[in-house]
Amino acid sequence: xxxxxxxxxxxxxxxxxxxxxxxxxxxxxxxxxxxxxxxxxxxxxxxxxxxxxxxxxxxxxxxxxxxxxxxxxxxxxxxxxxxxxxxxxxxxxxxxxxxxxxxxxxxxxxxxxxxxxxxxxxxxxxxxxxxxxxxxxxxxxxxxxxxxxxxxxxxxxxxxxxxxxxxxxxxxxxxxxxxxxxxxxxxxxxxxxxxxxxxxxxx
Numbered sequence: 089x090x091x092x093x094x095x096x097x098x099x100x101x102x103x104x105x106x107x108x109x110x111x112x113x114x115x116x117x118x119x120x121x122x123x124x125x126x127x128x129x130x131x132x133x134x135x136x137x138x139x140x141x142x143x144x145x146x147x148x149x150x151x152x153x154x155x156x157x158x159x160x161x162x163x164x165x166x167x168x169x170x171x172x173x174x175x176x177x178x179x180x181x182x183x184x185x186x187x188x189x190x191x192x193x194x195x196x197x198x199x200x201x202x203x204x205x206x207x208x209x210x211x212x213x214x215x216x217x218x219x220x221x222x223x224x225x226x227x228x229x230x231x232x233x234x235x236x237x238x239x240x241x242x243x244x245x246x247x248x249x250x251x252x253x254x255x256x257x258x259x260x261x262x263x264x265x266x267x268x269x270x271x272x273x274x275x276x277x278x279x280x281x282x283x284x285x286x287x288x289x290x291x
Contacts, residue, residue: 194236
């Protein structure tokens with residue numbers, strides 16, 4: 089038995105040394121600095137809705153304050169964010185786009201000019217899972233607007249977000265093929281110009 093234990097000792101030691109170290113979650117300061125460093129971002133996305141349905145498209149961000157979610161698959165649905173508003177263009181409707189204040193959406197937290205995740209009561213959870221850092225954030229002054237889960241890979245890089253609305257539903261957007269920098273015309277985020285082009289002018 090003693091011989092067996094001695095024979096196994098090197099094997100056990102090699103397994104222990106081969107095990108990866110526990111990943112550490114990225115700090116809120118580092119994540120804030122990363123988000124503030126983003127200027128223009130383009131990426132493919134897959135959106136999973138609360139009912140399990142999926143859609144895909146192209147995301148363009150131009151921080152601060154501008155966002156374009158262009159849905160593909162022959163569907164010209166579009167979500168634009170700019171000028172403090174979010175507009176949803178529905179290709180099946182001849183009505184003007186639905187509009188509401190960006191400040192009432194959790195996405196405003198990452199589109200803000202200065203992101204500071206260390207703000208008191210903004211972050212309600214900060215965890216690590218399978219090497220990713222996951223931050224749940226909300227507007228400290230208006231938690232009733234819902235929250236956003238931000239999923240970061242190492243370096244860091246934004247991999248996904250989950251919008252948790254005030255009704256308990258959630259919408260997940262996973263990002264791939266992210267490209268940073270480049271030039272995007274401001275016209276791409278202009279809600280009024282887009283509505284006019286589609287023949288549904290704003291009231």
